[in-house]
Amino acid sequence: MVALLGNPNCGKTALFNRLTGARQKVANYAGVTIERKEGSFTSPDGRAYRLLDLPGAYSLSAHTPDEAITRDVVAGKRAGESVPDVLVCVVNATNLRLNLRLVLEIKRLGLPMILALNMVDVARKRGIVIDEARLAQELGMPVVATVAVQAGGERALVQALDAMALTEKAAPKSLDVIDTVSVEETQREVRRILALVCHEKDDRGNLSEKIDHIVLHPVLGPIILAVLMFCVFQAVFSWATVPMDLIKDGVDGVGSMVKNAMADGLLRSLLVEGILGGAGSVLVFLPQILILFFFILVLEDCGYLPRAAFLLDRLMGGVGLSGRAFIPLLSSFACAIPGIMAARTIQNPRDRLVTIMIAPLMTCSARLPVYALIIAAFIPEREVGGFVSLQGLVLFGLYVTGIVSAMLVAYFMKRSMGANHQQPLMLELPSYHWPHLQNLALGLWERCKIFITRVGTIILTLMVLLWFLSTFPGAPEGATHPPIYYSLAGILGRGLEYIFAPIGFNWQICIALVPGLAAREVAVGALGTVYALSQSGDELAQSLTPIIAASWTLPTALSLLAWYVFAPQCMSTLSVVRRETNSLRYPLLMAGYMFVLAYSASFITYRVALALAGG
Numbered sequence: 001m002v003a004l005l006g007n008p009n010c011g012k013t014a015l016f017n018r019l020t021g022a023r024q025k026v027a028n029y030a031g032v033t034i035e036r037k038e039g040s041f042t043s044p045d046g047r048a049y050r051l052l053d054l055p056g057a058y059s060l061s062a063h064t065p066d067e068a069i070t071r072d073v074v075a076g077k078r079a080g081e082s083v084p085d086v087l088v089c090v091v092n093a094t095n096l097r098l099n100l101r102l103v104l105e106i107k108r109l110g111l112p113m114i115l116a117l118n119m120v121d122v123a124r125k126r127g128i129v130i131d132e133a134r135l136a137q138e139l140g141m142p143v144v145a146t147v148a149v150q151a152g153g154e155r156a157l158v159q160a161l162d163a164m165a166l167t168e169k170a171a172p173k174s175l176d177v178i179d180t181v182s183v184e185e186t187q188r189e190v191r192r193i194l195a196l197v198c199h200e201k202d203d204r205g206n207l208s209e210k211i212d213h214i215v216l217h218p219v220l221g222p223i224i225l226a227v228l229m230f231c232v233f234q235a236v237f238s239w240a241t242v243p244m245d246l247i248k249d250g251v252d253g254v255g256s257m258v259k260n261a262m263a264d265g266l267l268r269s270l271l272v273e274g275i276l277g278g279a280g281s282v283l284v285f286l287p288q289i290l291i292l293f294f295f296i297l298v299l300e301d302c303g304y305l306p307r308a309a310f311l312l313d314r315l316m317g318g319v320g321l322s323g324r325a326f327i328p329l330l331s332s333f334a335c336a337i338p339g340i341m342a343a344r345t346i347q348n349p350r351d352r353l354v355t356i357m358i359a360p361l362m363t364c365s366a367r368l369p370v371y372a373l374i375i376a377a378f379i380p381e382r383e384v385g386g387f388v389s390l391q392g393l394v395l396f397g398l399y400v401t402g403i404v405s406a407m408l409v410a411y412f413m414k415r416s417m418g419a420n421h422q423q424p425l426m427l428e429l430p431s432y433h434w435p436h437l438q439n440l441a442l443g444l445w446e447r448c449k450i451f452i453t454r455v456g457t458i459i460l461t462l463m464v465l466l467w468f469l470s471t472f473p474g475a476p477e478g479a480t481h482p483p484i485y486y487s488l489a490g491i492l493g494r495g496l497e498y499i500f501a502p503i504g505f506n507w508q509i510c511i512a513l514v515p516g517l518a519a520r521e522v523a524v525g526a527l528g529t530v531y532a533l534s535q536s537g538d539e540l541a542q543s544l545t546p547i548i549a550a551s552w553t554l555p556t557a558l559s560l561l562a563w564y565v566f567a568p569q570c571m572s573t574l575s576v577v578r579r580e581t582n583s584l585r586y587p588l589l590m591a592g593y594m595f596v597l598a599y600s601a602s603f604i605t606y607r608v609a610l611a612l613a614g615g
């Protein structure tokens with residue numbers, strides 16, 4: 001077993017992916033990997049290796065839960081797992097001053113080690129010359145240069161591994177040996193070695209620093225951040241129209257073909273109303289999701305995110321959150337689950353807990369189809385001030401509402417937990433680089449697969465189930481409503497209507513809320529099926545947008561939007577909270593506070609909108 005370890009953001013996962021062909025997440029900020037991941041590869045000599053990718057750590061005296069994983073693995077403290085045979089210490093060749101400290105610390109464990117000088121491509125460009133032979137001599141371990149993002153950039157490392165040809169198994173010294181040497185002493189040793197092996201041309205005109213001068217500017221910085229975010233939401237609507245229409249036409253086309261080819265009957269209804277009307281209406285939102293992820297991936301890869309965290313640190317500090325909460329919260333825009341897991345990089349347990357509790361208020365991508373559907377149906381496709389799309393603006397507003405309420409909730413939670421001194425934010429700012437196109441394409445492809453898999457599995461299954469519940473037992477003699485009204489789902493929906501009528505939801509919406517608990521975007525599919533089945537007789541199947549535009553009032557639509565900003569909807573999030581906090585109390589608390597928020601927000605929205613519409 002070979003383990004990769006090193007400081008955060010030095011390229012361990014990139015190297016792991018290159019060696020094993022895996023596709024673990026790589027991004028240009030510290031704290032991407034938060035769990036151990038295993039893979040394997042075979043060297044050209046035919047030796048087989050098992051490889052471990054670990055979370056980055058600054059030292060082995062772990063401060064955060066993710067660093068603790070790394071410490072426990074190298075110390076052989078993990079249950080049922082032996083100590084790695086070789087440690088590959090990965091360092092960022094452009095920042096040896098910081099990186100070598102961990103190397104010296106790990107060396108004291110006395111395990112076989114190789115030093116991988118990663119990112120030598122960048123180092124070379126910056127005029128940093130490292131004497132590898134001398135470094136190897138000083139450290140007493142093989143030193144190899146690697147470029148994790150280039151094909152063949154791992155070759156030297158594999159040769160070094162083969163050359164070690166391990167036979168005996170070493171036992172690590174206890175972690176106590178690390179504490180016997182002071183940080184100052186280690187730092188002195190690092191400086192001594194650097195003076196011997198590293199020659200740096202004067203590099204004052206560093207491009208990253210120049211960019212940071214503008215991007216981190218106290219006035220310009222926040223403006224740039226706001227404009228950037230705003231543009232993302234504009235793009236989500238304006239770029240997506242053409243591909244969305246294509247998918248819609250495709251789904252509709254298949255629908256009419258099936259309708260024409262089959263006789264009216266249960267099977268046809270299942271195919272057209274259940275599957276195409278349900279799963280098909282969710283599929284339409286693929287382009288918007290991909291556009292959102294395009295921006296997230298680009299920002300992740302170029303190195304802007306830690307800067308944004310830096311800019312927002314003051315703001316987040318104001319509500320008692322640490323700047324470290326930024327990345328977990330930002331990840332929650334994709335999905336709250338990785339966001340909640342990324343909170344492991346937060347040192348202070350209270351900060352971590354509050355971050356976990358508010359993560360689901362960040363607008364996850366599963367809400368996007370719901371928002372987009374309602375916005376498309378009720379917000380006119382108009383431009384404000386000549387170039388800003390009104391629909392994009394409303395979407396932006398919904399995201400902002402989520403963020404602002406998260407900050408308020410954080411503030412009150414922090415207050416209720418009592419005093420807590422604010423810790424200064426210590427974040428490494430990585431160098432900027434252009435996004436790797438291949439990574440970007442792969443990332444989008446992964447997203448595409450995840451979405452389509454969701455549509456094809458959980459959403460499809462639920463739609464078929466919902467279709468059954470909505471079709472049986474069928475309408476009685478002399479029925480005045482469409483059959484779904486009398487079906488099991490209809491009865492359930494009409495029951496729930498008692499609870500939700502005060503906030504403007506009709507029984508069709510109530511039906512859709514139930515499967516929406518499994519995954520939010522299912523609600524869109526459910527509405528698709530429910531309304532397809534609600535249409536009387538031979539009316540042509542229409543797409544969902546015009547149907548809801550005709551059958552809901554504006555107050556109902558707004559109330560549903562408000563509901564979706566806050567509602568505790570997704571069961572998987574709650575179960576991850578349970579796992580990460582190791583208690584039942586917090587998921588219950590989360591579900592409770594979100595339900596109350598959602599109901600109150602919808603109630604106020606509905607009543608205010610009704611009053612305005614009536615007045």
Ligand SMILES: Nc1nc2c(ncn2[C@@H]2O[C@H](COP(=O)(O)OP(=O)(O)OP(=O)(O)O)[C@@H](O)[C@H]2O)c(=O)[nH]1
Binds near residue numbers: 025121
């Ligand atoms: N130019 C260049 N970029 C690299 C190299 N290796 C990694 N990168 C980039 O460096 C960034 C960090 O890479 P990761 O593999 O995520 O780093 P990590 O060490 O796994 O980080 P954590 O999981 O946060 O500890 C990414 O943007 C990579 O594309 C390299 O050899 N050369």
Ligand SMILES: [Mg+2]
Binds near residue numbers: 013
């Ligand atoms: Mg990693």
